[in-house]
Amino acid sequence: MEKAAEQNNKQSVPVLPWMRSPIDVGAFDDCLLPLLPFLDPRLEVALQNMAISSLFPVQVAVWQETIGPGSFERDLCINSPTGSGKTLAYALPIVQMLSTRAIRCLRALVVLPTRDLALQVKEVFAAIAPAVGLSVGLAVGQSSIVDEISELVKRPKLQAGICYDPEALSLDLQSSVDILVATPGRLMDHINSTKGFTLEHLRYLVVDETDRLLREAYQSWLPTVLQLTRCSAKSLFPHANTFLPSTFGSLKTIRRSGVERGFKGKSYPRLVKMVLSATLTQDPSKLAQLDLHHPLLLTTGQRRYRLPEQxxxxxxxxxxxxxxxxxxxxxxxxxxxxxxxxxxxxxxxxxxxxxxxxxxxxxxxxxxxxxxxxxxxxxxxxxxxxxxxxxxxxxxxxxxxxxxxxxxxxxxxxxxxxxxxxxxxxxxxxxxxxxxxxxxxxxxxxxxxxxxxxxxxxxxxxxxxxxxxxxxxxxxxxxxxxxxxxxxxxxxxxxHKKRKFKSSRMFKGKELNNQKV
Missing domain, CATH: 3.40.50.300 (P-loop containing nucleotide triphosphate hydrolases)
Incomplete structure (x- = not known):
């Protein structure tokens, strides 16, 4: 698979038409926080507490395509060198957008291939999200799934002496987090078995380290997530063209129970996707899995493979x-x-x-x-x-x-x-x-x-x-x-120790089988 990817890189032009006209991140300069348009003052303080006084070019470019004139109208594919600041590039605009609605439900999902990377990304979100009243959850299998469920799903408080219907209670389960950072395996565990865990209100999906996540199936997590969001959109809005969206500035939104779904000029809800890698694939069959909406490529220079400048x-x-x-x-x-x-x-x-x-x-x-x-x-x-x-x-x-x-x-x-x-x-x-x-x-x-x-x-x-x-x-x-x-x-x-351990396990297994017989 790696060899095939490198063969693609030998081509002088990108395979897909939308990849032929990328936005060059290198054309942007660092931007001091006070000069960044529309930045929530609370987030500015949170960034300063992280010793961040300005944003890097990739962060400024993504901000322009999300909070700025781009207004999240297109899905973003970000191909930028390692260490260029991609995590904050997507974390900051997502937190800013979610902060405009004070409703606690799972609205942003970030998927990463490893626990260590997920823990790192969660720390970035956790440094800025509480400043605007948002909660961040983690689903990586570091703790037991029972402990994770207690962190992710809010259960109703029960009054002593009153009998409750378990089925009715399950309807009252609510998300305890606005943003979830997850590895695909543990995400699928929650999708398949955790009551009250739903992607019904999901607005943003981030696929970080896209190449690796697309290369390995991980229990078919991606088609499952996309199918669930499509199904929830159809069930919530079976007659999408028969209502009038409300307007928030220039952003048209669809509301259900206070949850925003849908974007400017669209009469149907859309899941916004952001995919990122330092070596973003150009394979059309792999990118097709993401079901991207009018994708926009942000990259540093014309070459797919780039090393840090310093x-x-x-x-x-x-x-x-x-x-x-x-x-x-x-x-x-x-x-x-x-x-x-x-x-x-x-x-x-x-x-x-x-x-x-x-x-x-x-x-x-x-x-x-x-x-x-x-x-x-x-x-x-x-x-x-x-x-x-x-x-x-x-x-x-x-x-x-x-x-x-x-x-x-x-x-x-x-x-x-x-x-x-x-x-x-x-x-x-x-x-x-x-x-x-x-x-x-x-x-x-x-x-x-x-x-x-x-x-x-x-x-x-x-x-x-x-x-x-x-x-x-x-x-x-x-x-x-x-x-x-x-x-x-x-x-x-x-x-020797490994062999001894393996043989003892085999012996115990045989003993158990004999006892069953």
Missing amino acids: LESFKLICESKLKPLYLVALLQTLQGEKCIVFTSSVESTHRLCTLLNFFGDLQIKIKEYSGLQRQSLRSKTLRAFRVGDIQVLVSSDAMTRGMDVDGVTNVINYDIPAYIKTYIHRAGRTARAGKAGRCFTLLRKDEVKRFKKMLQKADHNSCPVYSVPSDSIESLRSTYNSAMEKLKETVASET
Whole structure:
């Protein structure tokens, strides 16, 4: 699938007609908050409390197409580099629009592919939404579904001594949140089994990291959401052309129980969609799944693949067997700067992190971060990394997309990424929000040519060789040999424990089956 996507990128023009005339985000300048038109003063204060004094170009461009002249008339497709501010670009206008109606029901849904990314996006909404009286919920499976239900659905208060009809009570269930940030799997759990959870009033759907969400089915969450919103629109407005919409400024709206549905010049309710990625797909069949309404593309420049402007790329040429030595020597030269080291798999992540921690007294705190770990452990590690208690994070690609950690000055590709999309998402963990950053890639000699071709797809031709002192490599050899021996012992011990655990589970399973017989 990735290869097919890269073949599409070789075409000189976008596949779909509406992608041929995008709005260039680069034409916009940063905008100071007091100069941003129509911004709610309460939101301005909330942004200032986040130490935000101005909006970035992509945020200004989206604001113009939503709160400004665009007035949400078209669905938006936003293709902008990592770290350019896409989350706030959609969070701010959605919160502003929902604040105009003081009705508590689920009106905005943001879907993301991973828990960690969803937690991060929820924090952005939670920093601004309460300022205008809105509530934000989270559905990611971090806690039990019972706990999530209690946070998402408001149940009526019961008076003692009075008998209630359970069926009648279920009709009185109401949403406790205006905005929900969710992963697709847990979203489907609530759609299928949570009483009182409804998308009946949904006005905004955000599909963040669109490429990944469209590439994987996730229990058919997208067609389910779209079908539910279509059905609710038909049931609420079976004769859409027989009534007169009310008017709010230039925005025509349809009201039911105080809930707005419908937009300027339209006599029927419409779900507004915003889709975002640093590497937005151009595949018509994938984009067709979104059922976009007169979509408008906002992008940075004409190329699909773009790296952050303040990013410097370097390559380290080394022998395969000596890669750990080159990595350690590089980390020493970076002198404790905050770094993320990317590997090709969760197994490689675990082994490399274990090996690095056997390297004597590096005076660098190094921790592992991968999809095999429990969510609670990953969250704890990420918090420690954010505050600087950990200087180096060894990660699988669980952290490549969207994750924002302030102060990451270096990204290191221990294993060369297979595709330019992966390189862009990895490199995008640094050089964010206009700050400078560096990306180092360790390469064998036979990988240099392929790596150069990969970078050319992002129009990135400047990638000089970064040299580490040869005496640094030599001084680490004896420590390396000792560390490798310890790693072998550790891997053997872990493998033995896994086998023992697996066999004990199988034995218990057989015992249970025998008892049933």
